[in-house]
Amino acid sequence: MNYAETIDFLYSRLPMFSKQGAGALKKDLHNIRALEQANGNPHTKFKSIHIAGTNGKGSTSHMLAAILQKAGYKTGLYTSPHLRDFRERIRINGQMIPEQRVIELTEAYIPLMDAIEPSFFEITVAMAFQWFAEEQVDIAVIETGLGGRLDSTNIIIPELSIITNIGWDHMHILGNDLPTIAWEKAGIIKTGIPVVIGEALAETRPVFEQAAQAKQARIHFAEEEQEMVEWNFSNHRLQVTVRHRTAQDALHLELDLPGYYQLKNICTVLQAVELLKQLGWKIPAGVLREALVHVKQLTGLHGRWELIDQSPDLVLDVAHNEDGIRAILKQLELCNFHHLHLVIGMVKDKDVSKVLSLLPNTATYYFTQAQIPRALPVEELRIKAAGFQLSGNAYPNVNLAIAAAKAAADKRDLILVCGSVFVIGEVNR
Template sequence: MTYQETIGYLYDRLPVFQNIGARAFKPGLHTTKELCKALGDPQDKYPTIHVAGTNGKGSTSHMLAAILQESGYRVGLYTSPHLKDFRERIRVNGVCVPEEFIIEFVAGQKFNIDRLSPSFFEVTVAMAFSYFEKAHVDVAVIEVGMGGRLDSTNVITPELSVITNISFDHMQFLGDTLGKIAGEKAGIIKNRVPVVVSEYQNAEIGDVITAAAEAANAPLRFASNAFEVKVNDFSEGKMLVDVIEKASGRTVSKGLATDLTGSYQLNNIAGVWAAKDVLIAKGWKITDDAVRSALQSVRAITGLKGRWQQLRQNPDVYCDTAHNTAGLTMTLAQFETVCKGRKRFVVGFVGDKDISTMLSLFPKDADYYFCAPSNMRALKAEELQSTALEHGLIGKTFGNVNEALEEAIKDSAPTDAIYVGGSTFVVADIESL
């Protein structure tokens, strides 16, 4: 098969969550373990770092990968979903897995795919583990897909576990309280493996994670209790931050530049800083120069896209993959601060989410351009328009995000600002991304 035929086979043969949602969700580790066993358990052949969370796990994974790469290590990075190309999910030192490897892997695993009937995600996880072994990585950063306890990636025993922000998302799978969701995320905590939590949010979440760490004899550190990360300035497209050690009041890094300029990155940076300290204590060679070099060029080093990314100026256009209430709350607050003129929103959502709470976050005094992502789960633009009207949001419908964005730019004065988002898949459809 060609590469396109191989990818087509994976999408046609296997249940894909991004296309069909709940029907593709396959909790449990048995199938992944069987796939990995058939491959010789490649996930056990190199050190790993496991990253879970509701929001921030993708950015955190990319930052950690960039830091390790700038420190001279050969770094595997597994993330999901992809935005433009399936190969984005599996990278080594920022370079996507070759098409030839995917073709060969799928051809060699057809027997096991037929025998085990895995999900799309289970196959991609096993594929990543296999590729990292064959690429001779020094370490792999592995982002959890959903939850943690029953996520396919949870077959690894990492050097370090990291848990970022926890909020309401995928409640039909993870539970209807923050405590229950935290319990699923804490399922990545392993016996005696250090765990860093980026943010101490509240006792409901904190107590669950603390109990899980104590039960596993896992050293636990809440990064936000140890460090404060404050915005110092913005310069040449970079956000400059100070990292302050709370116990001593000492500034441990001043004017640290990062090309990830979303305000929500402050908590992620605190988590990354704490994770970096844990790795150094375990013997990993990471210098301050490597951290500075990495964080100012995360996008270039790892290929990260879609996190508070400015696409153009005059009018300013920003996109973000925030797709739940907690994420949108932060990105919309930041959008409010950068818009000097009229606010315009190009938005679309998937159809199997309750979007009422998210729509209530958007301002009524703005112009809306409703669209649908090119995804089987997409909410039709006309349905979104109708639901949005119930929240006082008025706008027109468009066939896709690019038509909507083109119209929004045409309608804008140079001082206006446009926000594109609502769903990861809307951002993925942007041609100029």
């Protein structure tokens, strides 16, 4: 097989959550353990950081990877889903896994695929662990796919565990209340391994404390240990000043990830860095500053309040659930624009009504859908939106929707594309 044939094989041969939804999930760790055992347990051959959470885990993962990479460590990064190229999921020092290695690993896994029927996600996790071990990374930042306790990544014993936050998402899989969802995420807490909690609510904090106590793991709440002294958003850049509660001097940082929601993520990242330094990792303050201003360049991250055009400004953001949309609305309050044009597409298994209820009825809407089976049909989305006094036309794909928005917009307007990772991934750049 060539690379294109290999990717087609993986997509067609294996159950894939992004296309099929919950039916693609394997609700135990049996398959990933079998895959790992057959390949000599590569996950035991490198150090790691494990990150879970409802929102923010992607940004947090990429910021930490950029910092470690800039500090001189050979750094693996596993995230999901990808936007455009499958290989975005598996990187070392920002470079995607080579096409040839994807071909070779896929072909090597075929006998096991026939024997144990793994999911697409299980195979990609195994592929990442195998490549990181082969390339002898110093450390790998590993993002969970969904939940934590039964996520395929949860066979690693990391240097540090991180849970960014808990919000309303994937309730049909993880649970119908925040403590239940938190319990699933807390499943990544390991015996004796410190854990950072980025954001804790009254309902979720006891869950994390009990899980950490049961595992004799030191727990650190980033909100209590890192103080946001001041911040400023201008020209799609974010400047922050943060002080650790035990330090006299504050850190002045500029982020190339300018979303308002990064204010919480950066405190989580800085607390993680503090613990990594205590564990012996060398991360000077100058390295930290340089890394955070170049995260996108160092790691290839896209889709987090990403400005891709101007006059009018065209911004992409992968926000797709209730908390993500709330963060977007706060971001919009900081922006200076004349009129909002909102391009949106969603998937069937999200709480679509909750998201629509939050959106401003003063915007002009361009409804669309991703080209995947899980996508909510665009006409259905338009009709649902009309029930919340959100009006606009329907377009069969995101690029037609963007073209219509550009044609209608004044140069002082803002065009925002959001609602689905898969919609963002289909935008022509």
